[in-house]
Amino acid sequence: MAKKILDENGVLYLWGKIKTLVFGKVDKVEGKSLVDDTEITRLKNVKNYDDTAVKKDITTMQGKIETLEQNGYDDTQLRKDIADTYETKANVTTHTGNTTVHITAAERTAWNQAEANAKTYADGLAGNYDAKGSATTAETNAKSYADGLATNYDAKGSATTAETNAKSYTDAEIGKVKAKMVAGMHYKGSVDNYSDLPTTNEVGDMWNVKTASEHNKAGDNVVWDGKAWDNQGGTIDLSAYVKDTDIVAITNEEIDKITA
Structure with a gap:
């Protein structure tokens, strides 16, 4: 697909259009307006906005607000509703004397047994893992292992x-x-042409070829793999680059459409 570019002729044509637009503008004249005379006349006849009705509504609302502030708001019923709903308080000291149940009987039993269970668990740990006894056993095992290493x-x-x-x-x-x-690879030197490469080689011999050929680019290094020369230069993919033949200058008609 062709790629459009703005070449020298296109730049000159575009600059000509810009100059035409700039030179055709209307300059500001001192004492005169750029606004059309008809529009000036219309603006002169526009009347001021009448906000009388709005001001009246605002005054009425202010009166109602002042009346509410003077009479005061009675929150007696609201306070009573809150007290009736939340007057029962939890006994946080023992959780056993509440008139209102906050935890189940099973939960209360587990709560009261927590301290006893913790003590039983701690006593079991102390009995099963005597610090001094464990250390003595570890020392004996370590000595036996070390003696075995020394022997073997x-x-x-x-x-x-x-x-x-x-x-x-x-x-x-x-x-x-x-x-x-x-x-590995062993650098042997340079040759002028690909045809100058030696016929007797060892695996890993590397030569630099100065001149390009169908087998290499100028300056490529080739290595003998035991059967043939392996070009170390590789290949370069140029498919993502635009070719000269794909570049087309944008036309004046296309510029006209863009600037229309």
Whole structure:
């Protein structure tokens, strides 16, 4: 889909329209108004708003309010209703002598037994978990575990065994281990063209190719994977970018529609 841009010709055309609008404006003349004479005449004939009726209604309302303030509001019945509804108060000292039931019989029993139950639970904890006895048992177990470790894992003996095993490795085996340790990519240098890359390589050999070709971009690094050259440059997705062929200048007719 084509993308519209405002090019140089479009800017010149748009600027011409702006100048026409600016130069065609009406300047303010000292002593004259920009308002049409007919509108000025209409505004002169507008009468003031008559608020007599509103003021009268306000005065009447004020009189009613003053009458209420003078007579006073009688809240005797309201106070009586509140007292009749909330006159019974809970006995918060024992919860056992209330004429009005606030908790059930089962809840009252549980409340009264709370202290006794707590004491029984605490006595049980003290009997089952004697601090000194537990500490003594833990110390004995720890000592037995440490003695077992000392017997099974003698430091000096282990070191001697490791030294013997290390000496048993042949040079060939050590070479294999060393090869695995240093495996990876090895930078070898640069070539001018892709066709100049060496034909005999080791896995991990890396070369820089200066000139672009069908296989690489200029300056790409390639690595030998054992069978072929692997280009490390990767690919770049340009699908989200606008192509030059997709850019179209906006026309004067389109500018006219925008500024209409």
